[in-house]
Structure formats: structure tokens, C-alpha cells
Amino acid sequence: MSKITENILKLTEIISKINSSCEIVAASKTRSVEEIAEAYGTGKISAFGENRAQELCEKYPSLPNVSWDFIGRLQLNKVKYVVGKTRLIHSLDSLPLAEEIEKQSAKFGVVTDVLIEINADKEQSKGGIYLEETESFLEKLSVFSHIRTCGMMAVTERNADINKVKDTFDKIYVKFDGLKTEVFRYLSMGMSDNYIAAVEAGANIIRPGRVIFGERNYGETRRGEDS
Numbered sequence: 544m545s546k547i548t549e550n551i552l553k554l555t556e557i558i559s560k561i562n563s564s565c566e567i568v569a570a571s572k573t574r575s576v577e578e579i580a581e582a583y584g585t586g587k588i589s590a591f592g593e594n595r596a597q598e599l600c601e602k603y604p605s606l607p608n609v610s611w612d613f614i615g616r617l618q619l620n621k622v623k624y625v626v627g628k629t630r631l632i633h634s635l636d637s638l639p640l641a642e643e644i645e646k647q648s649a650k651f652g653v654v655t656d657v658l659i660e661i662n663a664d665k666e667q668s669k670g671g672i673y674l675e676e677t678e679s680f681l682e683k684l685s686v687f688s689h690i691r692t693c694g695m696m697a698v699t700e701r702n703a704d705i706n707k708v709k710d711t712f713d714k715i716y717v718k719f720d721g722l723k724t725e726v727f728r729y730l731s732m733g734m735s736d737n738y739i740a741a742v743e744a745g746a747n748i749i750r751p752g753r754v755i756f757g758e759r760n761y762g763e764t765r766r767g768e769d770s
């Protein structure tokens with residue numbers, strides 16, 4: 544059994560003890576088509592999460608059976624390359640981005656499923672909607688007939704203090720729990736550093752990368768600033 548398969552089976556075993564219906568979105572930025580194919584072969588990965596439109600477009604034709612999520616910051620001029628390829632865009636964080644997703648989705652004749660990216664700690668360096676703005680943002684999204692808002696997503700800093708991260712996860716869960724419906728049903732949080740805490744806090748999608756594919760130095764491109 545290869546390392547990737549072994550890692551995924553171990554991960555699945557850990558999270559299924561907490562929430563057996565939690566989905567794994569494998570963060571696959573910088574990972575090869577072969578690595579992704581192997582992870583896909585385990586049958587345990589709901590989708591692969593890419594951060595860059597260009598990288599998604601490059602991998603997309605090679606893996607026709609795979610579902611793709613977009614998890615990085617999405618620039619307005621890249622929306623047209625992503626719409627129609629994704630199961631879920633996790634990183635909707637502004638009205639202009641919603642307007643562009645709506646426009647491109649209408650053009651392609653699709654309805655795009657999205658999550659609202661939350662900036663629970665109001666970090667200036669990050670995008671995302673503040674928790675208390677979630678309802679008003681949802682209301683603004685309700686006019687878009689080609690967007691279906693399926694839940695919330697949060698990104699945490701690498702190496703952040705785990706207790707602080709847990710507080711953040713709890714805060715987000717409370718908001719999610721109050722808004723949850725049959726459609727608004729996903730809470731995407733938790734990466735390699737903190738996926739156990741995320742599932743314990745109520746996440747039903749986690750986005751691990753390194754614990755599946757192994758360590759890699761992402762440098763400055765970790766968050767996938769797509770330029």
C-alpha cells in the first residue's frame with residue numbers, strides 16, 4: 544500500500560469515530576495528476592480542492608471522473624475558467640465575486656454551488672465575511688438565480704494556537720447551526736494542523752493537504768493568491 548493510500552485510510556478512521564458523514568476534500572495544490580489519481584482510487588475523497596484557476600484547468604482534462612472544489616482566493620477575471628468545473632466553490636467572500644459567478648454561471652447555463660468564506664477573527668490580511676454579516680450577505684446572494692449557497696467555510700493560519708483555533712471553530716459552528724437548512728448544509732473547516740478539532744466542532748467537510756500527500760513547502764503560494 545502506498546503512503547497516500549495509507550494516509551487516507553488512517554485519516555478516515557480517525558474522523559469516522561467523530562462524525563462518519565464528514566467529507567474529505569483533499570487540498571491538491573501542487574500535487575500531480577498521478578498523486579490525485581491515487582488518492583481518488585481509495586474512494587474516500589469527495590472532491591479535490593484547488594487554489595488556482597490555471598492549475599485546475601490543467602488537471603481537469605486528465606481526471607474526468609474526479610470532482611473538483613475551488614478553495615483558494617478567486618479573482619474576478621478567473622471566474623470564467625472555474626465555473627462549470629466545480630462541485631463547490633468554497634471561497635465566496637464578496638458581492639462583486641458573487642456577481643461575476645452569477646454572470647458566468649448564467650452564460651454557461653449552470654447553477655454554481657458555493658460556500659461563504661468567513662473571516663471570524665476579522666483578520667485584516669484575509670478576505671471573508673465577518674460572522675455578524677453572514678445573514679445580510681446571504682440575503683444579497685438570494686437574488687442570484689444561478690448561485691446556490693450551500694454553507695460556510697473558514698481558513699485558519701498555519702501553526703496558529705490550537706485553543707484559539709478551537710474558539711474560532713466553535714463561533715463559526717454556532718452561526719452555521721442557526722442558519723442550517725437542507726441546502727445550506729456544509730461547514731468546511733479544518734486542515735492538516737487542526738482537522739480533528741474542526742470535526743469535533745461540527746465541520747462536515749475538512750480540507751487536509753499535507754496529511755494526505757506529505758509535507759511540501761508551499762512558500763508564499765500556500766493560500767493560492769491567483770495572479
Ligand SMILES: *Cc1c(COP(=O)(O)O)cnc(C)c1O
Binds near residue numbers: 614615698734
Ligand atoms: C492548502 C490549503 C489547505 C490544506 O492545507 P494543509 O496544511 O496542507 O492541510 C486547506 N485549505 C486551503 C484553503 C488551502 O489553501
